[in-house]
Amino acid sequence: MMDPHTSAQDVMRCDLCETSVVQMHCDTCLVNLCTACVGKHMISDESKDHKVVKFQARKSTPLYPGCKFHYKELCKMYCNQCDIPVCHKCIGSDQHLGHKVSEILKVVDERKNKFMKEQTELNETIYPTYQDIASDVQNRMSQLQKEYGDLSTAITKHGEDWHREIDKLVKKLKAEVDEMKNTQLQTLQKHLDEINKTMSDIKDEIDSMEITKDTNDFSKLFSVTSKVHTYRNLPHKIIPFLPKFIPGKIQVENLRKLFGALPSSSLTSDKHGYSMKTTQKSPEAGSSPPVKQLLDEPETVTTIDTGYRELYYVACLSDEEIWTSGNDKTMKLYSINQGSLLKSITTKSGNRPSNIAVTESGDLVYTDYFYRTVNIVKNEKIEEVIRLQNWGPKGVCSTSSGDLLVIMDSDDNIQTKVVRYSGSTEKQTIQFDDKGKPLYSPCSRYLRYITENKNHDICVSDEKAEAVVVVNQAGKLRFRYTGHTPAPMKHPFCPLGITTDSQSHILTADFDNNCVHIIDQDGQFLHYIDCGLRYPLGLCIDTNDNLFVAQWRNKQVKKIKYLQ
Template sequence: MDPRTSAQDVIRCDLCETAVVQMHCDTCLVNLCIACVGKHMISDESKDHKVVKFQSRKSTLLYPECIAHSKQQCTMHCNKCEIPVCTKCLASDQHLGHKLSEILQIADDKKDKIIKDLTEFNETIYPTYQDIASDVRNRMSQLEKEYGDLSTVITKHGEDWHREIDKLVMKLKAKVDEMKNTQLQTLQKHLDEINKTMSDIKDEIDSVEMAIDTNDLSKLFKVTSNVNMYKNLPQKLIPTLSKFIPEKIQEEKLSKMFGTLSFSSFTSDKHGYSIKTTQKSPETGSSPLVKQLLDEPETVTTIDTGYKYFLCNVACLSDEEIWTRGYDNIMKLYSINQGSLLKSITTKSRYQPSDIAVTKSGDLVYTDYNDRTVNIVKNEKIEEVIRLQNWKPYGVCSTSSGDLLVIMISDDEKQTKVVCYSGSTEKQTIQFDDKGKPLYSSYSYNTYYITENRNLDICVSDGGAKAVVVVNQAGKLRFRYTGHTPAPKKQPFSPVGITTDSQSHILTADFNNKCVHIIDQDGQFLRYIECGLSAPHGMCIDTNDNLFVAQGENRQVKKIKYMC
């Protein structure tokens, strides 16, 4: 904290370590009180000490020290030798006839270049790598789906056979899994390399920014940005999916007649990616790097769900269909375009579900607080996936990897945690921060909703804490968002439903203020969405970044377009 703007943080003299600092030596970068100035000046008489008021520190440029003549500062630059030179160098014959420039001009040219490089890093190269990483993740997700479809084809074909070929079915499915895992591992390794490069780019950016801000020209000249190195983009790996080729069922040669799998592989397109640009071209106009928020969000359609009491949540099955749940034991599937009811599912326990979500494979998943279970609906049949002891499930979401994240509350309602499940196997528990303090509030009729962001952060809407709590994939706290002022209705922040979009924005419904908050992936407030919302509660986003908001009191789902 700067002592010029705060009376709470006092900086002490570097010599006596007791008196308040009043002066500063720009030559030695030492803070001094008035009493210690003389002592510092005579401590090293070989230096030309530049002592200024503390408020004027860094006002004196630090010229590079000559490599040939000790304690001589270089004010000129030899263009032929490409080194700084001092007056003694100029008096010698070493640089006779060489073209010289003022070192300040060379420094300005250097700074202009690295500022240009920094701009290119921030505006084109790093965003391009972000897009590449997103493309690889999407391919991994698509690969999961397509291999799932492939397994389904094999399974359906196997249903026509008798019990004696079950072993063959399992063998082929295992082969599918092996090929899938091999290709996913290849893509994961590819993604890890991309993420490593992105980290290196960030380090480059930090180094360049530090060089720009420093007044030490020696440090400035040591900076060499490697923009061109990162323009050589990675290869674009495109997995070639295996196909199942069925044969007609015969009594002989079952193994051959059942069907075979073609080989899976990758094709490499090293020119598949290109550096993004925000400049306009004559043919295509501008190509924005990211979607932009609309100045005025607009309501596209409204769906009346017909619930009697209160509409709690909504989950997108597709761009055409949504699941809903309210204050009863029935979950309803609606057509978005028609606004018509397509299907109704009653919970297995007949209790009200606590939350709903849709898995990667398109199955409905719901938590049953009273029954202590997490359940999946497949082909209108309810399968119990998880049954808890001493804990009760609340919020749930499906991750990009196909796992389930479940918020749960202890029976004594004093503890809250997030648990990651692969099927019914517990993989990870998130409950405390680095200091051993609870990340989430204790339960007292509060609401808890959860979602995973595109950067794999885990985002929880904690109604008791009146905050959005965001941790990274390892469970380490990144930030807490506690609202923004002024709020539309000037009421305390009351977060309920939460979701994320393709730009890694985090959206949370604010029940009290009848609006939706949009923040970026680092917790910075961007804007509100109001659109005449009535008691907004649960939310979801479709693949086109349309927002669906469950309005509790009027039992309607509102579809809102807020990005272009």
């Protein structure tokens, strides 16, 4: 038989007698009572105002907070200005004179409704989002384990390849030693054979003389011809030359370079990396930018003459103003609508800029390859942000997170890399693919252009490789775009200036074909823009997705509309 006090299926019992069925509830003390125990409970603590109701109506009695300033008074109102519950005596005091006061029950209902909405948001949107984030992090950790395992395997395999090649080299060198030894031994053996023969001849000569010198037959004596004078000419002395093994000096740093480099790993934090899960009950969630279609025939909106002998770079300051740079030390700000020069800035070193960009806050950034600096212009004053050693900075762009991406060439002209900076602090280096091969072609004489896509991919135009190289935010190669045929001028792809738009399209200037390629974020060709371009170099996009093209030959910037 079930114990009525422990059975989960038994009805609820009175908290006082623990035997009778619950019929009442004290909302003040939160105690369950039977009818018989109500009186006993009421006199158990006469200091409290016990609110006893039917069990079905429990928690229906409002429990007003006691006033902190007036003894035994209950706060049934709420001062909106002071944001605290108040009693009727508080309302009449000077402390709350003129303040807006509401019934506390109304404020409680509003707060409960707010909590219900927030609870719904936590349950249906925020918590599921965090679940997805946790799953994403776990997947990244699993993938990281696999990729680092693959990395270690690749290094081990490369080491085995090296060991095999070293074994082959050792075997070849030892074979060469054996060949040289055998050649020299054969030569010495032949020489020894000749000496032994001569010694035999000398012995015969001695014996012949011994017989002849004691003879009385003078005819025999005169018939013997001595060869002593021949033997006085001693043979040449053959001295073998023993080659000495000169081991190459093992320089660990050079050995590491020859074996293969392992660039430093990095972890970046992107405040825009996760997005809240969207549901019908959370209309506040962000939306994607509106889809814009490509025009069948892009059109030139306006043309700006810059006055440079050669024009290289253009950067949008706003929808009304653009910065330009060319073959001299001056960077010029132009009005787009008026085509007039608004401002000129001269580089600190007197060198021409190696590239220009505009930060999220509207400051001009330029690189100085020969001075090895990255500089920022604030209030027309130039500040040196980054100074490099053994590297020359070329292309530069400002990211959505406020970082700077700089592509640079080594002084020995054999390495190229992209470095991410937060201020003057290096955060990330991008130089090699998963197989340890360089991502970018080294060549200091080429112009360098770089941009960040809306999906945080890093896009670089590699003129020497005739490709656009796109890596993700972590620096992993996504794809290489090598052009599209037929090209307008039927020349090889010559990518230079590069930019992106709100649709995550990647646009790159094809210098030799006098056009701009439009590709999607996955590297698929979409369209050409020509519009009578003459050797396009620098590119930039304004907030309305208008394209600006810096033309090297005619020193003009063209504003082109290519999206609907």
